[in-house]
Amino acid sequence: MASPSIEALFDQNTATFTYVVYEAVGGACAVIDPVLDYDPASGRTSTANADRVITFVRTNDLKVQWLLETHAHADHISAAPYLRQHLGGAIAIGDRIREVQGVFKKIFNLRSEFLLDGSQFDHLFAPDEIFQIGNLRAQAMHVPGHTPADMAYLVEDKVAFVGDTLFMPDLGTARCDFPGGSASGLYRSVTRLLSLPTATRLFVCHDYPPDGREPACESTVGEQRASNIHVRDGISESEFIAMRNRRDASLALPALMLPSIQLNVCAGVFPAEEENGVSYLKIPLNLTL
Numbered sequence: 001m002a003s004p005s006i007e008a009l010f011d012q013n014t015a016t017f018t019y020v021v022y023e024a025v026g027g028a029c030a031v032i033d034p035v036l037d038y039d040p041a042s043g044r045t046s047t048a049n050a051d052r053v054i055t056f057v058r059t060n061d062l063k064v065q066w067l068l069e070t071h072a073h074a075d076h077i078s079a080a081p082y083l084r085q086h087l088g089g090a091i092a093i094g095d096r097i098r099e100v101q102g103v104f105k106k107i108f109n110l111r112s113e114f115l116l117d118g119s120q121f122d123h124l125f126a127p128d129e130i131f132q133i134g135n136l137r138a139q140a141m142h143v144p145g146h147t148p149a150d151m152a153y154l155v156e157d158k159v160a161f162v163g164d165t166l167f168m169p170d171l172g173t174a175r176c177d178f179p180g181g182s183a184s185g186l187y188r189s190v191t192r193l194l195s196l197p198t199a200t201r202l203f204v205c206h207d208y209p210p211d212g213r214e215p216a217c218e219s220t221v222g223e224q225r226a227s228n229i230h231v232r233d234g235i236s237e238s239e240f241i242a243m244r245n246r247r248d249a250s251l252a253l254p255a256l257m258l259p260s261i262q263l264n265v266c267a268g269v270f271p272a273e274e275e276n277g278v279s280y281l282k283i284p285l286n287l288t289l
Contacts (some may be wrong), residue, residue, distance in 0.1 A: 008217050011035045018031065074260055075206070101180040160201070183248075
């Protein structure tokens with residue numbers, strides 16, 4: 001059984017980890033959750049984080065096969081279209097993205113031609129679909145809760161990229177109060193992930209370290225079961241739901257949610273330019289999300 005190699009790249013501004021997963025130098029790879037830099041004050045995008053990915057891929061003579069999204073992120077804009085332009089690869093996400101698109105098409109009153117079939121992406125994964133990253137065997141695990149479309153990517157039954165389903169053990173789990181989110185669904189998804197062998201390596205999408213700890217991205221199933229502050233062994237589903245609902249009620253919306261989500265349900269592709277050559281995002285006023 002092959003062993004995947006993993007390069008983790010951290011964006012301090014959005015606390016996001018992007019991963020490059022590959023078997024060997026010169027082989028195929030997947031890029032997971034790439035970040036496009038965005039300045040909300042000016043509305044300007046830039047590509048410093050994505051260019052770090054490009055440098056790593058080219059330095060190691062890798063061929064991008066997949067650009068994988070764990071879900072439609074509400075805290076950063078996807079750089080997948082930019083990476084596809086420069087490196088190739090298929091942009092992929094779970095097939096429940098169609099449900100998320102339906103919700104946010106209404107919220108943003110997106111143009112009538114915006115299709116709710118996921119066709120903006122190159123590939124939609126069915127739950128538990130098996131796919132290849134070169135010679136590496138991977139599985140797209142459907143882990144809803146944070147959003148209906150969340151996926152975790154299990155590679156060679158050794159490592160899993162869990163998106164926002166889990167955080168590092170001292171931070172717990174992600175919120176479930178976005179449209180379509182479910183605390184009970186998240187508990188069941190976490191239970192599924194933590195049923196993997198205890199040595200399985202788990203890589204998170206975000207880390208918001210407490211004072212005194214550097215950002216970290218990796219734990220194991222065993223470590224999560226022993227010490228995750230929200231879902232360690234012994235915490236019941238009802239206890240988790242009560243905690244999660246109480247905590248979510250106190251949280252503000254992510255700072256970049258409005259620009260991020262309306263692009264990410266479109267696979268990160270910008271809206272068509274208007275007659276002045278400029279693309280525009282929409283900000284709903286006085287709308288309760």
